[in-house]
Amino acid sequence: DYLDKFAINKAESAEDAKRVLETQNIVYLPLSAFAPQAETMIGWKNRYGLRTPINTVVRALNPGQATVGIRGSFHPGFQQLHAEVEHEIGQTAHAVVSFKGQSGESEYNPKVSQTVWLSQTSGVTSHYWTEQMLSE
Incomplete structure (x- = not known):
């Protein structure tokens, strides 16, 4: 697991990520922890065989400002x-x-x-x- 290898904490929520950032300066916030519906929509690639516009939208998300x-x-x-x-x-x-x-x-x-x-x-x-x- 790369997070462990680089000593990066995985947050369980946006609030958790904010708290970790205050002391660690880096955190991994999985999409499922703050936008589960978007994660579901990204999975549509498997159903339809191609990426949907949600992939582009997700790249622009900035939950940690x-x-x-x-x-x-x-x-x-x-x-x-x-x-x-x-x-x-x-x-x-x-x-x-x-x-x-x-x-x-x-x-x-x-x-x-x-x-x-x-x-x-x-x-x-x-x-x-x-x-x-x-x-x-």
Whole structure:
């Protein structure tokens, strides 16, 4: 279990997560603990054979009011879209970094160049990271 390996506590509720964050600065809050219906809807992938829009919605949830968020998406153009949506809906109290993830997950691949999008109070900006920049 990776949580144990990295000494990260698993919260049972949003309130529990808040309490743990005050002393640990990191906590894992499973979707089932704060949005069980969303977890059920994510399971629809198994029923229908494809991801539904709920996957995108869940990525934007911020129950802990974190000041930085990370969004990985597979499809071209979605990285910019995710950053712009955060700004348009007024989620400007935190910064969101959006990039092309591995299979749509928030896993950055340093072996490829890509544009990283940043949404923050001042607006949405893009930053092109080359493969060489990351290896230096």
